[in-house]
Amino acid sequence: MSGLQGLGQENIWFDKSRYDEAERHFYEGMNGIPQTPQSQNASKSEDQSELVSRLKSLELDNKNLHKVVDDLRAVLSKLESRMAVLEKSQAPAAKTVTVTKAAPVQKPKVEEHNGADDDDDDIDLFGSDEEDEEAERIKAERVKEYAQRKSKKPALIAKSSILLDVKPWDDETVMSKLEECVRSIQMDGLLWGASKLVPVGYGIKKLQINCVVEDDKVGTDILEEEITKFEDYVQSVDIAAFNKI
Secondary structure (H helix, E strand, O other), X not given: OHHHHHHHOOOOOOOHHHHHHHHHHHHHHHHOOOOOHHHHHHHHHHHHHHHHHXXXXXXXXXXXXXXXXXXXXXXXXXXXXXXXXXXXXXXXXXXXXXXHHHOOOOOOOOOOOOOOOOOHHHOOOOOOHHHHHHHHHHHHHHHHHHHXXXXXXXXXXXXXXXXXXXXXXXXXXXXXXXXXXXXXXXXXXXXXXXXXXEEEEOOEEEEEEEEEEEOOOOOHHHHXXXXXXXXXXXXXXXXXXXXXX
């Protein structure tokens, strides 16, 4: 019973006719036997169905193309209408421009006067001698006022800052006395400043003293000459620095 139940579940026995037909077609194809009208009709029906589907797709594409062409025509018509409106609006402006260019240029009228009626002889275009004298007088007054204002301003005094090196004879020279002698020199335009002793060597020190002088009143030659007059204390005088103020 188990074997019969297994065979009952198999479909091969119920579809035996289909399998026999398929086997017959296979061997006919192997032996070169033409197919029966049923197989030819089946292939023709398949071809017709494929052709119908292709025709339907072509019809659909044709409808889409017609729609695109209609849209393009509508856009083109809109553009043509806009171009016509623009041409109509620009035509009057071009006419006005051409009219203004063609307008003749009016020349100023020159009136001719007779010698008897002309009063230009009474007008002096170049001025008179009196006006020249008045202008010269005004110019001289302004120059004088400028000179007076300039003279009232204080004149700048050129000054210089000088640093002097005053050297003694030896280490036994009393440097305080030497500095006292130097500062005793008094002149108009001379002002003594700070001073200090700078070692030179072998116990000898030199006096380094600063002064401010007016260039027009005091010169370096005069200073050196006056300082070297103190022969008992001063051996030589050198200018260490010279700066304009």
